[in-house]
Structure formats: structure tokens, C-alpha cells
Amino acid sequence: MKKASLVAAFAASFSISSVFPCLAAEGALADEARTAEERLLGAADEEARFFDLQPFTREIGSTVVVSTSLDQALAESGVPAATMLEALRALSATVNLARDVKRGDRLYVRYEQAFTAEGAPIGVGRVMWAEVTLASRGPVAVHRFRTRDKVERLWFTNGLSATPPSMRMPLDAISVSSGFGLRADPFDQPPPLAATGKSAPMGGPLRSKPLPPGLPTGGISGNGGTTNMATPLGASLGLAPYGGFGSAAPKAAPRAALFMHEGIDLVAPSGTPVYAAADGVVVGAAPNGRYGNWIRIEHGGKLATVYGHLMAFAPGIEPGEAVVRGELIGFVGSTGRSTGAHLHFEVLDNGKPVNPINHPELKAMQLRGLDMDRFKKQVARALEERTRESKVAATGL
Numbered sequence: 307m308k309k310a311s312l313v314a315a316f317a318a319s320f321s322i323s324s325v326f327p328c329l330a331a332e333g334a335l336a337d338e339a340r341t342a343e344e345r346l347l348g349a350a351d352e353e354a355r356f357f358d359l360q361p362f363t364r365e366i367g368s369t370v371v372v373s374t375s376l377d378q379a380l381a382e383s384g385v386p387a388a389t390m391l392e393a394l395r396a397l398s399a400t401v402n403l404a405r406d407v408k409r410g411d412r413l414y415v416r417y418e419q420a421f422t423a424e425g426a427p428i429g430v431g432r433v434m435w436a437e438v439t440l441a442s443r444g445p446v447a448v449h450r451f452r453t454r455d456k457v458e459r460l461w462f463t464n465g466l467s468a469t470p471p472s473m474r475m476p477l478d479a480i481s482v483s484s485g486f487g488l489r490a491d492p493f494d495q496p497p498p499l500a501a502t503g504k505s506a507p508m509g510g511p512l513r514s515k516p517l518p519p520g521l522p523t524g525g526i527s528g529n530g531g532t533t534n535m536a537t538p539l540g541a542s543l544g545l546a547p548y549g550g551f552g553s554a555a556p557k558a559a560p561r562a563a564l565f566m567h568e569g570i571d572l573v574a575p576s577g578t579p580v581y582a583a584a585d586g587v588v589v590g591a592a593p594n595g596r597y598g599n600w601i602r603i604e605h606g607g608k609l610a611t612v613y614g615h616l617m618a619f620a621p622g623i624e625p626g627e628a629v630v631r632g633e634l635i636g637f638v639g640s641t642g643r644s645t646g647a648h649l650h651f652e653v654l655d656n657g658k659p660v661n662p663i664n665h666p667e668l669k670a671m672q673l674r675g676l677d678m679d680r681f682k683k684q685v686a687r688a689l690e691e692r693t694r695e696s697k698v699a700a701t702g703l
């Protein structure tokens with residue numbers, strides 16, 4: 307995979323001369339590129355020579371026995387420091403390395419390293435598998451794996467993510483009153499005698515959408531639309547499994563307008579401290595229409611969080627200020643379009659609202675179903691491979 311992309315990148319650099327002939331006229335580098343390109347198009351042995359010049363990647367496995375201390379073992383392993391750091395950070399999610407690793411315990415790190423054609427390492431090797439075998443507990447291992455949702459990271463062999471979530475929930479105690487997805491607008495109920503159900507919206511039709519006919523149970527949100535999913539985390543957060551529109555909302559108010567709830571509502575008494583979900587920069591802290599007192603924080607990369615209905619802002623929280631994960635930013639209130647004290651919390655991924663409850667940055671992820679099956683197979687293959695390699699090493703073949 308990595309090798310293919312490197313080769314592609316390398317080959318692409320040679321095609322510059324044909325795409326930009328003006329560049330080819332300038333400088334020895336471009337001439338060299340053209341010569342290389344001609345070689346590539348030439349005879350088979352020249353093609354082979356071209357591939358000899360390619361950067362390559364290799365997986366390297368290293369086993370060390372702790373004979374005096376963990377530091378000694380790390381030094382003897384020969385694993386580059388930055389790579390070893392990734393391995394130890396992942397393992398330390400469940401192993402207290404300083405306390406639990408004893409003499410006689412074993413550490414195994416397998417990593418993928420890119421090299422130049424001459425064999426010089428390029429960049430930091432990626433940990434594929436890290437394992438510490440403790441006399442007290444047996445092996446504890448993490449393996450790199452990519453889920454069908456394209457979440458690539460290190461996972462413990464029981465399927466739990468070794469990467470702690472980068473975000474935290476904005477309140478210490480979490481009680482969700484309204485989940486992410488379509489819901490009946492509490493401000494938008496039809497008056498008791500309004501037979502048509504054409505209600506007069508308070509606060510504007512900003513997000514109110516009539517229920518499309520034949521809406522499938524489960525919603526139409528881009529995120530699968532399943533509010534209050536029956537996940538273990540959802541259950542632990544007190545979320546009831548989502549029942550669909552056939553049951554709750556339409557019965558209570560047959561033609562109530564539904565709207566997309568782009569965040570979650572966390573119930574808490576007025577004045578409850580609200581904390582930044584992650585490190586970032588405050589880009590907005592002001593009264594903002596239906597959000598009431600509102601804060602928006604950008605977290606670098608593509609993530610942002612939004613906090614609504616605050617009673618007050620914490621001192622110093624204003625646009626341009628940097629905040630750290632867990633820093634006090636304000637207090638729960640009921641300002642704006644709100645029926646009671648609660649925090650409206652949104653997570654935006656590339657500007658698009660996503661369900662905070664399911665977001666990998668907020669959740670200790672656990673592999674399930676098909677992902678777990680594939681992961682188990684990958685781990686089994688890795689173990690077989692290592693056994694084969696150690697046999698080859700033992701017989702000196």
C-alpha cells in the first residue's frame with residue numbers, strides 16, 4: 307500500500323517533464339527526469355534498473371527481553387525512538403509500563419519503515435504491532451487495523467481502540483435529553499385546535515422542515531439518522547434506543563414539524579460548568595439568536611465544537627483566545643431558543659454537524675461485527691507470520 311503510493315509519487319515526479327515542457331528545458335534536474343523517463347519507457351532490463359532506484363518499505367520486527375530495566379530493553383531493541391514512543395503510548399492505555407514490566411518480560415515491536423533506494427530510512431516508522439508479554443498477565447498487544455469506516459489506528463486484541471479519544475464531553479455529568487437527528491420541534495407544536503397542524507413557528511422556520519411523506523423509520527440524516535443508537539456508550543449515557551418516527555413524535559403531535567437537531571442536548575442545572583471539549587481557539591463567544599449565549603471553538607484540522615444556551619461565559623473566553631481540553635468556558639443556562647436549562651453541544655467535522663455520541667474523537671472505540679472478524683483474522687495471520695519468521699531465524703535459512 308505504502309510502497310505503491312511511494313512508487314506512484316516517484317513516477318509522478320518523472321512525468322513533470324512531459325506535462326510542463328517549459329520546465330524540462332530548464333536545469334539539469336529536469337533533464338535528468340526526462341532521461342529517467344526515457345529509461346522507464348525503454349528495454350526491460352532498464353525498467354528493472356528503474357525499479358531498483360525506487361524507495362521501498364519493509365516491516366521490521368524486534369524482540370527484546372527485559373534483563374535489567376525497560377530502558378535497557380528499549381535501547382537494545384534497535385527500534386527508532388519515535389516509533390517506540392508510539393508503541394509504548396498505545397500499550398500504556400492498559401499497562402503501567404514503569405510499574406508492571408519486570409525482568410524476564412518480553413517486548414515485541416513490528417513496524418513499517420520506508421527507505422530510500424540506498425537504504426536510508428525515510429520518516430518515522432509506523433507501528434504495526436506492539437506487544438508486551440508480562441509474567442503477571444501474559445501478552446498484551448495492539449495491532450494496526452483499518453475499519454470499513456476508514457478509521458485506522460492501533461487496537462487491542464479484544465477490539466478496543468488503543469487511542470484515547472481526543473475530545474471529552476463538555477459537562478462532567480452527562481444526561482442527554484435530546485439526541486442528534488430529526489426530532490419534533492418543542493417550540494413548534496400545533497396549537498390544540500389547529501386541525502391542519504400548520505403551526506405558527508416561534509423563533510422562525512430556520513431549521514423547521516415538514517416531515518417528508520414516507521419517511522423511513524430511523525430518519526434521513528446523513529449520519530445514518532439513527533438518533534440515540536443502542537450502543538453501549540449510548541446506554542451508559544442514558545440514551546434510550548431510537549424508536550423511529552412511527553412511534554413517539556407523530557402520535558403526540560400528528561403533524562408537528564420535524565427539524566434536524568444538529569447536536570445533542572445535555573440537561574444540567576443552570577450554572578453547571580461547561581468545559582472545552584478539546585484544545586482549540588475560541589472563534590465566537592457572543593449572544594447568537596436561537597443559540598442564546600453561544601461559543602464556537604475550532605480545534606485545528608477539521609473539527610469544531612459549538613456550545614449553546616449558556617447562562618454566562620467564563621472570564622477571558624472571547625474570540626482569538628486559546629483554550630485547552632477541559633478548560634472552563636462557560637455555564638449552563640437557558641438563553642436563546644430553549645425550554646429549560648441545558649447545554650446544546652455540536653461537533654462539526656469539516657463544517658458538517660456529526661453525531662457527537664458516535665464520533666471517534668469522543669468515544670473509546672470498539673471493533674464490532676465484520677470489522678472485529680476481519681481484525682481477528684489479521685491478528686491470527688500476524689501471529690503465524692511471526693512464528694514462521696522465528697523458525698526461519700532459528701534454522702538460519
Ligand SMILES: [Zn+2]
Binds near residue numbers: 484567569570649650
Ligand atoms: Zn439542542
